[in-house]
Amino acid sequence: MIQSLSSRAVLGSVLGLLLVTGAYAHHGWSWAEADQIELSGTIREISMAPPHPTLRVETKNDGLWLVELGNPRLTERSGFVEGVAKVGDPIVALGNRSLDRAEKRMKAVRITVAGKVYDIYPERIQTN
CATH class of the missing domain: 1.20.5 (Single alpha-helices involved in coiled-coils or other helix-helix interfaces)
Incomplete structure (x- = not known):
């Protein structure tokens, strides 16, 4: 026993x-670099599904990126909810890119869609 x-x-x-x-x-x-980058492009796909809402963002020079947001509750608290953005909207994402340079993936701390700012992880935003 x-x-x-x-x-x-x-x-x-x-x-x-x-x-x-x-x-x-x-x-x-x-999995992400410590330094933050800014990614500008056009939203091509939006998913608000758990575990993390994601955006597919097409950039002019670098192709299609996967931009991960916070968990659904955290993303919602930032004000980024279903319907505030649509495919075709311009976006600027600030965040940490994947350590794997072959992977076009970023964890966003802030996104700006059509001029409106959404701070997903305000405590992680690096300012110079």
Whole structure:
């Protein structure tokens, strides 16, 4: 009985650690560069679906980018909700690009759509 309990405890601990590690990897910023870049283009696709709303942004010189926003609640608190932007709107995204330079992906801290500013992660915005 004691061996059965300790086996379950070990298995439970390992599963818990895997879940926590997976959540951290998904929600962390370790995949992104520390410096922020500005990306200007046109919205080609909008998804407000969990786990993170995303935009597909076409730039003039660099093609199509995936711009990740915050979780749905965080994105909503910034004022960026379904219907405030549409495909074809101009956008400027400030954020952290993927460490993998072959990947056109950014985690946005601020977006400006048709002149309206949405601070997704105001505490992370780097100002010079």
